[in-house]
Amino acid sequence: MPEKILIVDDDPDMREALTIILESKGYQIITAQDGLEGLTNLKAENPDLMMLDLLMPKMDGFAVLKELQDGRWSRFRETPILILSSVREEASRRRYELETALKLKVDDYVEKPVTPGVLLERVGKLLGKKKVV
Amino acid sequence: MIIAGILLHYRVAYTLATFAFVLAALLAGLEYSGAIPHINLEGFTPPDLYLQETYILGILVALGATLFASAYMVANISGELKKRQREIVMLKDSGLREKTKDLKDATRELYKLEEGRGHLLRFLGVVAHDLKAPLSAVQSYLQLMVGGFAGEMAEKQKHMLERSSQRITQLLDLINDLLDISRIEAGQIVNELGEVDLPQVVEDSLEDVQNQANIKDIKLEVQVPRSMPHIQASAARLRQVLTNLLTNAIKYTPEKGTIKLKVARSGTNIKIEVGDTGDGITPEELPKIFEDFHRGIDSSKAGTGLGLSIARRIIEAHGGRIWAESPNPDDKEGRGSKFTFILPKVTAIADGKGDGWSGRHEKVESRVLD
Numbered sequence: 001m002p003e004k005i006l007i008v009d010d011d012p013d014m015r016e017a018l019t020i021i022l023e024s025k026g027y028q029i030i031t032a033q034d035g036l037e038g039l040t041n042l043k044a045e046n047p048d049l050m051m052l053d054l055l056m057p058k059m060d061g062f063a064v065l066k067e068l069q070d071g072r073w074s075r076f077r078e079t080p081i082l083i084l085s086s087v088r089e090e091a092s093r094r095r096y097e098l099e100t101a102l103k104l105k106v107d108d109y110v111e112k113p114v115t116p117g118v119l120l121e122r123v124g125k126l127l128g129k130k131k132v133v
Numbered sequence: 134m135i136i137a138g139i140l141l142h143y144r145v146a147y148t149l150a151t152f153a154f155v156l157a158a159l160l161a162g163l164e165y166s167g168a169i170p171h172i173n174l175e176g177f178t179p180p181d182l183y184l185q186e187t188y189i190l191g192i193l194v195a196l197g198a199t200l201f202a203s204a205y206m207v208a209n210i211s212g213e214l215k216k217r218q219r220e221i222v223m224l225k226d227s228g229l230r231e232k233t234k235d236l237k238d239a240t241r242e243l244y245k246l247e248e249g250r251g252h253l254l255r256f257l258g259v260v261a262h263d264l265k266a267p268l269s270a271v272q273s274y275l276q277l278m279v280g281g282f283a284g285e286m287a288e289k290q291k292h293m294l295e296r297s298s299q300r301i302t303q304l305l306d307l308i309n310d311l312l313d314i315s316r317i318e319a320g321q322i323v324n325e326l327g328e329v330d331l332p333q334v335v336e337d338s339l340e341d342v343q344n345q346a347n348i349k350d351i352k353l354e355v356q357v358p359r360s361m362p363h364i365q366a367s368a369a370r371l372r373q374v375l376t377n378l379l380t381n382a383i384k385y386t387p388e389k390g391t392i393k394l395k396v397a398r399s400g401t402n403i404k405i406e407v408g409d410t411g412d413g414i415t416p417e418e419l420p421k422i423f424e425d426f427h428r429g430i431d432s433s434k435a436g437t438g439l440g441l442s443i444a445r446r447i448i449e450a451h452g453g454r455i456w457a458e459s460p461n462p463d464d465k466e467g468r469g470s471k472f473t474f475i476l477p478k479v480t481a482i483a484d485g486k487g488d489g490w491s492g493r494h495e496k497v498e499s500r501v502l503d
Contacts, residue, residue: 013270020282055262112265113272113305116280 003127004028004045008038008064009053009084014112018051021116022123035059039067042076049127053084080126083109134203143208150204154197161189253319261312265305272301303437310439314425314446322450325367331396331403332357334368338375339394342383349388353379356395364403366451366476374444374455378407378472381440385429386411386469393463399475402453408471414459422457448474 005027009015012033019029030045032038036059042050054061061083068076110122134150141149165186275298277283279291286294335357346353375394382392390410397404414422421427423445426438448455455474460467 011266011270014266014273017270017273017277020277024282112269113276113301115276116282 002026002028004047006030006041006047006050008032010034010056021119035064038064049080051082051084082122082126085111134200135207139207139211146204146208150200154200157196158193250319254321257312257315264308268301268305307437310437313443317446317450322367326365328363329366329368330363331361334371337372338379341376342379345383351383351386352391354393370447374447377440377444382407382409403476406471406473408461408463409469410464411469414470419459452477
């Protein structure tokens with residue numbers, strides 16, 4: 001069974017580029033264009049991995065992460081999240097840690113523009129970790 | 134009379150003078166007309182002086198003149214003095230009111246500036262996103278095409294796409310640097326201050342440049358005290374500075390060279406040095422290297438030309454100083470350059486190890502590539 005990946009990003013070109021890379025490795029892809037749609041699809045599809053852009057209209061990545069800490073989403077606590085960011089790392093990391101009170105680990109993070117190699121490596125690592133659990 | 138002139142309102146003083154005069158005149162009149170007995174001061178004046186009209190009149194005139202003259206003079210003088218006093222008090226008062234108003238205005242300006250700064254930083258955040266997002270999308274597509282994800286690519290096509298991708302990377306780097314400068318100038322670093330463990334910052338920077346050093350077979354020697362007090366700074370920014378200095382050192386040092394990084398205490402300050410055995414910097418260039426957009430003479434070595442100017446801004450925002458020497462004074466063969474920066478007035482936060490700073494713990498580590 002191919003692994004399912006949910007891509008949440010407001011940039012359609014980014015969604016397409018990421019989809020092409022991941023589908024080439026056989027992953028099944030679902031997409032969402034903002035936080036709200038992302039959460040809906042998370043609930044509906046229960047993907048093995050969620051890729052989350054931080055800066056989106058309507059409901060941004062920070063809001064999604066905060067929402068996921070609520071008890072209603074406990075079912076998805078183990079779902080690995082790969083964060084996509086387009087601003088320099090430090091500003092995003094600081095805000096992430098501020099808003100979610102969690103430490104941002106380097107493996108959970110990839111900066112745009114993404115190189116296919118780096119992206120696949122990160123995804124593989126996060127999915128691999130999940131399997132061990 | 135004189136006392137009355139000073140203390141009382143001038144009209145009252147005049148009234149008093151008049152009253153005194155009338156009283157004296159009355160007494161003289163009464164004595165003259167025999168209504169009251171005259172008491173003679175033996176041997177003082179002739180006994181029947183009080184009966185001589187001219188004498189009485191003369192005395193009364195003289196008394197009246199003296200009374201009124203003194204009342205007038207003193208009232209006038211004290212009136213002047215009182216007026217001056219009132220003027221001084223009024224001046225002081227208005228001076229005080231002006232100063233209070235100036236203070237209120239200044240406080241209002243400060244609030245406006247703080248608000249403005251907040252707006253500016255938010256604005257820069259939006260600019261950052263909106264400039265980089267389209268470029269990221271373009272770059273992603275280019276990478277995909279070059280990587281063969283969009284079908285077979287002719288050599289010429291692949292070459293052009295690779296060149297395009299490189300130019301986009303340059304542009305993204307430039308945008309990052311420009312935004313950095315704007316943010317630092319807008320006082321962003323104040324928001325980033327925290328407790329910093331310097332050895333960790335050094336560790337992170339070394340990690341950033343390890344690959345580059347490996348490629349050129351360059352030796353990185355590190356001298357850092359094992360235990361150091363935590364300081365108040367921005368860890369990310371200090372890492373940025375160190376990584377920049379190390380990257381430059383690697384860039385301008387030929388293969389198999391050596392780069393030495395040393396962290397030490399200098400009085401109450403912390404001194405960090407990065408020395409290399411590379412090309413060095415000419416005396417003409419040395420004073421200009423920290424300027425914006427200054428690029429090394431060798432333009433083949435890519436870069437935005439903003440790295441050192443950003444490093445300078447960061448160190449200065451921490452209240453420190455950064456400078457360079459060339460040739461490297463620590464190099465026996467007179468090669469290379471040494472960059473030093475100082476972080477001043479270190480507010481050492483106790484690290485729980487007692488003295489927190491022990492030269493005995495210095496470790497020298499040589500990192501060589503395998």
